[in-house]
Amino acid sequence: xxxxxxxxxxxxxxxxxxxxxxxxxxxxxxxxxxxxxxxxxxxxxxxxxxxxxxxxxxxxxxxxxxxxxxxxxxxxxxxxxxxxxxxxxxxxxxxxxxxxxxxxxxxxxxxxxxxxxxxxx
Numbered sequence: 001x002x003x004x005x006x007x008x009x010x011x012x013x014x015x016x017x018x019x020x021x022x023x024x025x026x027x028x029x030x031x032x033x034x035x036x037x038x039x040x041x042x043x044x045x046x047x048x049x050x051x052x053x054x055x056x057x058x059x060x061x062x063x064x065x066x067x068x069x070x071x072x073x074x075x076x077x078x079x080x081x082x083x084x085x086x087x088x089x090x091x092x093x094x095x096x097x098x099x100x101x102x103x104x105x106x107x108x109x110x111x112x113x114x115x116x117x118x119x120x121x
Contacts, residue, residue: 001029002038002058003049015059024061028068031100036060039085062102065091072096 005011018024024034032038035058046052067078067086070093075081082093094100097112 002033002056003051005033007051011059018059018061032066032068033058034061035065036063039065062100062107063090064107065089066100067091067093070095 002011005014014024026032026034037057039056046054065086067082069075070078072095078093082091092100092109094109095111097117099110099112101108101110
């Protein structure tokens, strides 16, 4: 995702608007990219983004890491993945029904009520 944002110049566009005080909302990778950098080894395949050339810097708007999709097991065993890649980091884990909100210095994890979560057969 970051490779494509950089290629199109959208990274500068997004940063400009955030700096102007506009609201940014991202899900999954869109939220992870707000970190100062992102982890590619083991979670993502760096060969899929060769233009990054090892530069995994993110936007740098949050000073912690996000482990997204916690409980959905997209990367296998969540706790094993956290132990391997995140345990030494300042991180927050969020499930698919959660979001991190940031307003100034206030950082909060919010959870959607069960009644808002779609139920699939």
